[in-house]
Amino acid sequence: MDLALLEQRLNDRAQPRYRAAQVWEWAARGTAGYEEMTNVPAALRSALADEVPFSTLEVAAQSEARDGTVKTLFRTHDGHSVEAVLMRYRDGRRSICVSSQSGCPLTCTFCATGAMRFGRNLTASEILDQALHFRRIEALDHCVFMGMGEPMLNLDGVLEAARRLPDLGITHRRTTISTVGWLPGLTRFVDEVEEPIRLALSLHAPEDALRSGLMPVNERYPLAEVLAECRRYFALRRRKVFVEYVMLAGVNDRVEQARQLAELLDRRVFKVNLIPYNPTGAFEGSSRRAIDAFKSVLDRAGVPATVRLTRGRDIEAACGQLAASRDAAAA
Numbered sequence: 329m330d331l332a333l334l335e336q337r338l339n340d341r342a343q344p345r346y347r348a349a350q351v352w353e354w355a356a357r358g359t360a361g362y363e364e365m366t367n368v369p370a371a372l373r374s375a376l377a378d379e380v381p382f383s384t385l386e387v388a389a390q391s392e393a394r395d396g397t398v399k400t401l402f403r404t405h406d407g408h409s410v411e412a413v414l415m416r417y418r419d420g421r422r423s424i425c426v427s428s429q430s431g432c433p434l435t436c437t438f439c440a441t442g443a444m445r446f447g448r449n450l451t452a453s454e455i456l457d458q459a460l461h462f463r464r465i466e467a468l469d470h471c472v473f474m475g476m477g478e479p480m481l482n483l484d485g486v487l488e489a490a491r492r493l494p495d496l497g498i499t500h501r502r503t504t505i506s507t508v509g510w511l512p513g514l515t516r517f518v519d520e521v522e523e524p525i526r527l528a529l530s531l532h533a534p535e536d537a538l539r540s541g542l543m544p545v546n547e548r549y550p551l552a553e554v555l556a557e558c559r560r561y562f563a564l565r566r567r568k569v570f571v572e573y574v575m576l577a578g579v580n581d582r583v584e585q586a587r588q589l590a591e592l593l594d595r596r597v598f599k600v601n602l603i604p605y606n607p608t609g610a611f612e613g614s615s616r617r618a619i620d621a622f623k624s625v626l627d628r629a630g631v632p633a634t635v636r637l638t639r640g641r642d643i644e645a646a647c648g649q650l651a652a653s654r655d656a657a658a659a
């Protein structure tokens with residue numbers, strides 16, 4: 329829902345100030361439409377239904393994986409594609425993965441989103457509407473900004489959306505913003521964000537030459553500077569930084585590279601999440617054995633490490649797979 333438009337229309341109708349909050353509260357609780365908002369006068373409800381679309385996004389397609397993961401393809405009013413994912417875990421956790429941009433201007437070699445055409449930054453309402461869509465399906469408790477796009481290139485939109493997530497039941501401590509290390513945004517995030525929102529860094533390589541080959545953005549913002557900013561986040565906020573490391577066979581998964589990574593990362597500051605590679609074409613994923621060997625090096629060095637559970641691969645909803653085939657085919 330375009331919340332600025334909502335306020336404007338309520339103002340036009342000389343509605344009391346609390347009205348916008350009332351409408352938002354219903355929406356945040358998963359209400360399906362204006363008609364259910366019983367404490368809003370009926371005439372106003374139908375006026376709003378005409379003037380303020382209940383969502384800024386249209387659902388273009390939705391699929392459910394065997395593991396219960398739901399992937400939704402949305403379309404913005406100006407025709408851009410956006411994907412978001414609901415992940416369901418056995419312990420009852422319900423986590424959503426939302427997009428901050430349509431497409432992504434960065435061109436990480438292993439990620440399908442980077443291969444599609446970049447659209448634009450999403451508005452805060454368009455980001456929130458992804459979350460609200462899933463909230464209408466069921467109660468949610470976690471949100472990761474790990475869908476399409478680079479959140480630090482759209483920090484204002486991302487923060488405006490993230491700040492409203494608690495109304496949907498997702499606390500800041502259960503909200504994670506992931507970045508490639510886009511320094512201007514990251515620096516602002518470290519300096520300005522006082523809410524306990526978590527930070528994740530997509531690292532993927534323990535040294536600059538390899539990282540620049542995998543992620544061209546590294547030439548602009550090299551490892552040392554990005555890691556320094558993460559350490560500053562820890563010093564200021566006292567919260568660990570999650571490091572994402574996608575496991576590519578023969579590229580970044582050797583035992584020596586695990587040692588290099590352990591050297592690089594201060595174990596008090598960082599927690600490593602090893603990500604099995606989800607097929608997007610360019611690479612081979614590491615074997616389970618290679619992943620385990622890599623992890624035990626980190627374990628022995630005392631660097632906390634876990635292996636990410638892969639979800640939704642059969643519907644191309646897993647990390648790095650968003651908006652892959654259809655857009656590539658359409659382009």
Ligand code: SAH
Nearest residue numbers: 439474477478506507530572605606647648
């Ligand atoms: N642009 C931000 C937000 C996207 S997060 C960022 O990169 O951090 C998406 C995560 O999935 C990133 O860690 C990304 O590196 C990872 N990823 C991309 N392609 C992948 C693939 N094919 N398999 C597994 N993980 C992948």
